[in-house]
Amino acid sequence: MKLYNFFRSGTSHRLRIALNLKGLTPEYVAVDLRVDEHLGEAFRAINPQQMVPALDTGSEVLIQSPAIIEWLEEKYPTPALLPRDPQRRARVRALAAVIGCDTHPVNNRRILEYLRKNFGASEDAINAWCGTWIGAGFDAYEALLAADPLRGRFSHGDAPTLADVYLVPQIESARRFKVDLSRWPRIMAVEQACIALQAFIDAAPARQPDAP
Structure with a gap:
């Protein structure tokens, strides 16, 4: 997996936490928001919304941190991030x-x-x-x-x-x-x-x- 993110991005930060809690260590790919790297054509091809984070699972690119974290919870259910009740x-x-x-x-x-x-x-x-x-x-x-x-x-x-x-x-x-x-x-x-x-x-x- 590849994680496209920016160190100071709150959405990137939350996804890094979730990945770490699941014991997953994707390749870190920095997208520098300070120089508008996310607005370039190279990143647009990865995420048409031109926002971080994006997670390349090897078969597809997932975007939007809530959706990615829900995917992680379903794909890697242990340890759980949601109670059973x-x-x-x-x-x-x-x-x-x-x-x-x-x-x-x-x-x-x-x-x-x-x-x-x-x-x-x-x-x-x-x-x-x-x-x-x-x-x-x-x-x-x-x-x-x-x-x-x-x-x-x-x-x-x-x-x-x-x-x-x-x-x-x-x-x-x-x-x-x-x-x-x-x-x-x-x-x-x-x-x-x-x-x-x-x-x-x-x-x-x-x-x-x-x-x-």
């Missing part, structure tokens, strides 16, 4: 969606570049924009953690799930945009449980071959 599965998926559907998309690079180029947004304005939507997402996530009597050390139970795969890269992004994380102690406790695991350590942006 349908209600708990729905809860974990909802936590992941708080990040993947409502928090990350409005803070990703192409949105921020549009704000910079078309609205003249300063870096302070960009940080305020990101802080607003990350804060809203984390407020909801923290409340959901507080309301779950079965939470355990991770977002659900005592082993990492799909929710943690989504959460940790968003925390990394929050720090990059200078968001004060101290108001979400449960999220911070979950992060500590996650980053003690080698799968999360090895997936961190700073440890990737294309990191500066």
Whole structure:
């Protein structure tokens, strides 16, 4: 397998975590978003949407991190990233969606570049924009953690799930945009449980071959 990704991309980060948790080590292919490599014809031929990550399985190229992670869960079911109980599965998926559907998309690079180029947004304005939507997402996530009597050390139970795969890269992004994380102690406790695991350590942006 080949993983087309960028070290600082949150969607790439979450897929690296999922791959590591499944014990899979695809070839790392860096796509440098800083110089718009993803917008070139070579990468368009790999992913017509011109976004990372993309996973070449050897038989086809999969795109969109939620779809790829679901494929991994079905193809490599152990260790599981979703609980067996349908209600708990729905809860974990909802936590992941708080990040993947409502928090990350409005803070990703192409949105921020549009704000910079078309609205003249300063870096302070960009940080305020990101802080607003990350804060809203984390407020909801923290409340959901507080309301779950079965939470355990991770977002659900005592082993990492799909929710943690989504959460940790968003925390990394929050720090990059200078968001004060101290108001979400449960999220911070979950992060500590996650980053003690080698799968999360090895997936961190700073440890990737294309990191500066």
